[in-house]
Amino acid sequence: MLDTDAEELEIRDFIRTLKARHGYDFAQYAPASFKRRLRALRVRSGAASIAALSRRVTDEPAFLRQVLAGLSVPVSEMFRDPWVFETLRREVLPILASYPRIHIWQAGCAHGEEVYSLAILLQEEGLYDKSQIFATDLNDVALEEAAEGIYPASNARLFSENYQRAGGRHSLSDYFHARYERIKFDESLKRNVTFASHNLSTDGVFAEVQLILCRNVLIYFNDTLQNRVLQLFRDSLVHKGFLCLGSKETLAHTTVERDFDTFDQSARLYRRHALR
Amino acid sequence: MRSAKTAAPRVVVIGASVGGLEALKQVLGALPADYPWPVIVLLHTSAGYRGTRLDTLLAQRCALPVREAEARRPLEAGVVHIAPAGYHLLVEQDLRFSLSVDEKVSYVRPSADVLFESLAEAVGVGAVGVILTGANDDGAAGLAAIRARGGLAIVQDPEEAQAPQMPQAALRMAGADQVLSLEAIGARLAALPGESA
Numbered sequence: 356m357l358d359t360d361a362e363e364l365e366i367r368d369f370i371r372t373l374k375a376r377h378g379y380d381f382a383q384y385a386p387a388s389f390k391r392r393l394r395a396l397r398v399r400s401g402a403a404s405i406a407a408l409s410r411r412v413t414d415e416p417a418f419l420r421q422v423l424a425g426l427s428v429p430v431s432e433m434f435r436d437p438w439v440f441e442t443l444r445r446e447v448l449p450i451l452a453s454y455p456r457i458h459i460w461q462a463g464c465a466h467g468e469e470v471y472s473l474a475i476l477l478q479e480e481g482l483y484d485k486s487q488i489f490a491t492d493l494n495d496v497a498l499e500e501a502a503e504g505i506y507p508a509s510n511a512r513l514f515s516e517n518y519q520r521a522g523g524r525h526s527l528s529d530y531f532h533a534r535y536e537r538i539k540f541d542e543s544l545k546r547n548v549t550f551a552s553h554n555l556s557t558d559g560v561f562a563e564v565q566l567i568l569c570r571n572v573l574i575y576f577n578d579t580l581q582n583r584v585l586q587l588f589r590d591s592l593v594h595k596g597f598l599c600l601g602s603k604e605t606l607a608h609t610t611v612e613r614d615f616d617t618f619d620q621s622a623r624l625y626r627r628h629a630l631r
Numbered sequence: 632m633r634s635a636k637t638a639a640p641r642v643v644v645i646g647a648s649v650g651g652l653e654a655l656k657q658v659l660g661a662l663p664a665d666y667p668w669p670v671i672v673l674l675h676t677s678a679g680y681r682g683t684r685l686d687t688l689l690a691q692r693c694a695l696p697v698r699e700a701e702a703r704r705p706l707e708a709g710v711v712h713i714a715p716a717g718y719h720l721l722v723e724q725d726l727r728f729s730l731s732v733d734e735k736v737s738y739v740r741p742s743a744d745v746l747f748e749s750l751a752e753a754v755g756v757g758a759v760g761v762i763l764t765g766a767n768d769d770g771a772a773g774l775a776a777i778r779a780r781g782g783l784a785i786v787q788d789p790e791e792a793q794a795p796q797m798p799q800a801a802l803r804m805a806g807a808d809q810v811l812s813l814e815a816i817g818a819r820l821a822a823l824p825g826e827s828a
């Protein structure tokens with residue numbers, strides 16, 4: 356038997372262990388990139404093999420946090436794909452403004468880069484006070500960092516450029532303090548944000564919202580899980596609510612394709628049909 | 632289990648960076664309209680074609696349809712699939728693409744190392760890896776993975792490459808079955824399917 360086949364079996368066993376012990380199911384993730392992350396986690400945690408990782412997951416419950424942090428990909432940036440945020444500002448927020456309360460779900464929020472981006476948009480459009488953002492992720496370590504709102508200062512330039520290209524009305528530096536190679540966003544930006552652990556693979560609807568932002572998360576899922584999550588989004592949206600996906604994600608070939616209209620193709624903005 | 636060499640699906644993968652656009656036009660221009668294998672092309676965005684879409688630029692010079700690779704969609708014979716900017720592109724065992732925004736590898740995303748390694752794992756001896764001009768080391772580890780599984784490795788002659796570093800790194804780390812000029816690479820890729828039929 357080839358080494359690679361042995362590794363394949365160890366990976367399958369790892370996925371089974373994680374599911375049986377802790378209820379996290381990674382069997383429905385796209386295997387090639389999952390395997391890369393699992394190998395990197397093995398190296399980082401000093402395990403001799405993936406089988407050894409599985410044993411650690413079994414013997415050491417506290418290890419789970421680290422495993423989930425290693426297997427998820429909290430890589431993000433503020434105002435990533437600026438035209439998307441520009442479109443949200445110009446086309447979507449004016450529609451949301453007509454609601455007495457605005458509820459937004461940001462699913463897969465990583466370190467919160469998009470949460471603060473949204474908060475700034477809402478603030479600048481005068482809508483923040485009546486808004487509530489639910490920011491969720493399955494990675495608790497990332498969620499804690501998201502709530503801190505602290506980023507390496509080396510990101511400031513990219514974030515600022517993106518912000519300007521997204522139609523920013525001020526200077527991004529008005530919203531953060533720079534200190535020791537770090538920037539920290541104003542506490543006030545998260546006064547209407549709830550950070551919570553939510554696993555898209557297993558958890559259900561928890562709120563009715565007018566906008567869901569879930570970008571660069573579905574690319575990691577297989578067809579089955581993607582469809583499950585999209586149905587969850589559909590069921591969480593008010594009629595005529597908005598769904599915003601990542602720039603390489605689409606509703607084409609999914610089971611909810613017919614439940615949505617395309618609102619803006621280049622921003623990957625979809626709108627749930629009204630009841631009929 | 633894939634055992635016989637002939638049973639493995641064949642896929643051509645090409646990685647390039649600085650100087651890559653011109654090089655790709657030449658190589659892809661040599662492939663006939665009835666090319667029987669899927670072709671995957673990865674050009675680093677730092678190679679400076681930003682502004683115009685790479686698929687449009689390459690389609691002008693290529694008899695095959697050129698399309699951006701999409702997550703979960705299958706590799707198609709006779710199609711040139713382009714890695715989208717900003718995402719890693721991977722090939723799954725079931726010969727579908729997937730995308731990720733995982734950390735950069737070898738300082739780049741998309742990374743040829745990631746793509747080549749995934750293809751090596753997916754098709755083993757069926758992989759044909761090509762490294763062209765570029766000013767970094769990306770692709771060297773990926774080409775080594777292709778060779779380790781019995782796939783074919785072709786590297787552009789560094790003497791001829793606009794930027795020799797990427798072919799040199801590949802030769803140092805992976806070696807190659809053939810070191811060729813761009814012109815010869817095009818001809819070689821065009822001839823390969825006939826030889827393995």
Ligand SMILES: C[S@@+](CC[C@H](N)C(=O)[O-])C[C@H]1O[C@@H](n2cnc3c(N)ncnc32)[C@H](O)[C@@H]1O
Binds near residue numbers: 462466493733
């Ligand atoms: C690449 S980040 C996307 C960040 C941000 N939305 C963006 O586009 O910049 C993907 C995030 O999805 C989260 N994620 C992955 N699987 C998840 C799941 N089953 N449930 C909830 N979040 C998940 C990861 O923890 C990670 O933070």
